[in-house]
Amino acid sequence: MKRHVNSLIFIVFVGLLIGSNLLACSAMQAIKDRLPPPHRVEGGILFQYDAPAAQRVNLAGEFNDWGGTLIGPLDPSRDPMTKNEKGIWEIVIPLKPGRYEYKFVLDGGVVWKHDPNNAERVDDGFGGYNSVIVIK
Numbered sequence: 001m002k003r004h005v006n007s008l009i010f011i012v013f014v015g016l017l018i019g020s021n022l023l024a025c026s027a028m029q030a031i032k033d034r035l036p037p038p039h040r041v042e043g044g045i046l047f048q049y050d051a052p053a054a055q056r057v058n059l060a061g062e063f064n065d066w067g068g069t070l071i072g073p074l075d076p077s078r079d080p081m082t083k084n085e086k087g088i089w090e091i092v093i094p095l096k097p098g099r100y101e102y103k104f105v106l107d108g109g110v111v112w113k114h115d116p117n118n119a120e121r122v123d124d125g126f127g128g129y130n131s132v133i134v135i136k
Contacts, residue, residue, distance in 0.1 A: 035088065037118040038133050044094035045135065049104045049115070052087025056080065059091050060112070061102030061130075067109075074109040101130035 035048045047059050059079040060067030068075030081089035081104075089104070101122065104113045114121050115131035124130045 035117045037115065037120075041092060044092045045133065046090065046092050047081070047102070047104075047115075048117070049081065049089045049113070050087065051089055051104075051106060052083075054083075054089065054106045056107055057083070057089040058105040059093065059102060060105045062100045063093065063095055063102070066103075067105055069109075074105060076108060095133075095135050097135045099132065099134045101132055103130055 035050060038045050038047045040046075049057055051057055056076065057080075058067050058074065058076060059081060060069065060074070064078050065071060067078045079091055079093065081091040083089050101124075102115070103124075104115065105111070106113065112128070114124075114129040118131045118133065120132040120134075121129040122132055
């Protein structure tokens with residue numbers, strides 16, 4: 001009986017050890033893969049969004065009439081982003097100094113998402129958030 005109890009304790013210990021290592025690896029992967037918030041690069045401000053499964057991502061904000069939605073439906077020709085080999089969508093937008101709210105629009109307006117890599121955000125009035133960038 002004692003031998004079975006010791007075996008069971010060993011199995012539980014090994015399971016906990018493996019499980020915690022898997023969680024640690026997942027956490028390290030999440031930290032490693034985090035994108036920087038929008039930042040200045042040659043030509044303007046680089047915006048990035050991680051959405052490998054998306055078919056199309058547009059950047060919408062105060063700087064482009066929210067992708068044209070202020071005057072009609074989403075205009076897919078306004079600020080389309082380009083997907084790189086890692087599934088990260090990117091675009092460089094020349095912005096003048098100021099404060100701008102923005103979101104990422106996935107698959108033609110089906111989903112609107114704030115920037116998970118930018119902690120600066122405000123209530124969007126629709127139960128979500130708009131991300132905010134201040135250009136100096």
